Amino acid sequence: MEKQRMPVLFVGHGSPMNAIEDNVYSRAWQQAGKALPRPEAILSVSAHWYTAGTRVNDSARPNMIYDMYGFPDELYRVVYPAVGSPELAHSARSLISRDVQVDNTWGLDHGTWSVLHRMYPGADIPVFQLSIDSHAPASVHYSIGQEIGALRDQGVMILGSGNVVHNLSLISWSMQDGFPWAQEFDAFIKDKIINRDFPPVIDYSSAGDSARLAFFTPEHYFPLLYVLGAAREDHQLRVFNDSITMGSVSMTSYVFE
Numbered sequence: 001m002e003k004q005r006m007p008v009l010f011v012g013h014g015s016p017m018n019a020i021e022d023n024v025y026s027r028a029w030q031q032a033g034k035a036l037p038r039p040e041a042i043l044s045v046s047a048h049w050y051t052a053g054t055r056v057n058d059s060a061r062p063n064m065i066y067d068m069y070g071f072p073d074e075l076y077r078v079v080y081p082a083v084g085s086p087e088l089a090h091s092a093r094s095l096i097s098r099d100v101q102v103d104n105t106w107g108l109d110h111g112t113w114s115v116l117h118r119m120y121p122g123a124d125i126p127v128f129q130l131s132i133d134s135h136a137p138a139s140v141h142y143s144i145g146q147e148i149g150a151l152r153d154q155g156v157m158i159l160g161s162g163n164v165v166h167n168l169s170l171i172s173w174s175m176q177d178g179f180p181w182a183q184e185f186d187a188f189i190k191d192k193i194i195n196r197d198f199p200p201v202i203d204y205s206s207a208g209d210s211a212r213l214a215f216f217t218p219e220h221y222f223p224l225l226y227v228l229g230a231a232r233e234d235h236q237l238r239v240f241n242d243s244i245t246m247g248s249v250s251m252t253s254y255v256f257e
Contacts (some may be wrong), residue, residue, distance in 0.1 A: 008157070008227050011115050017071065023066045036255070039125060043130060047219045063111070082116070084126055130148070144229065165250035167214065182210070185207050185210035
């Protein structure tokens, strides 16, 4: 029986506290988990696994990584005991045309579990992570997304977890929306994605001055490129959590299905 092609989504994950707080973002993640077709496994590309070279986790029992500091104890008590998928991890590795190392020194970091804890609280779907090569240009991340897109026909949902705008040095904790430059960059990227004009998203400097402030290092932005690479022209696009918070963190999220 032919399997249903799984969606691919980019989630602006924002603060780790979204894993335990009841807010507009976490409620949207809960709704997405209920509305989307249930995958057989999830491949997550998280901003928080940023490595030299591309790596994949093939552990049957991936570690839970608490890669955040200074938060309430309640957050560190969250457990997301999803199993891994060694077979699909190796399938992903075989699809990628560049060298990919197997690396189980990492596991499921908060870019992954903070979102999936709300989408699929039962932790009953296998999850594995693919790292982001810190030395590769934006075009390579998009190309890898194109290659791993074939996994969607094997029942794998591809999740990119990061933030289109992520500049913690300019955060304003009291702001409910975004600085003008953050709004400008987020709107530029959204317009290009809606119109399926991906080259300016890959070459994000084409956004102009706003791109210089959107982030100082691109690890939160690059997961978006994997998602766009794995998307297809005929897919329906839905934008959700379309907002910026604390001045310089975009929560804008995209699902192609």
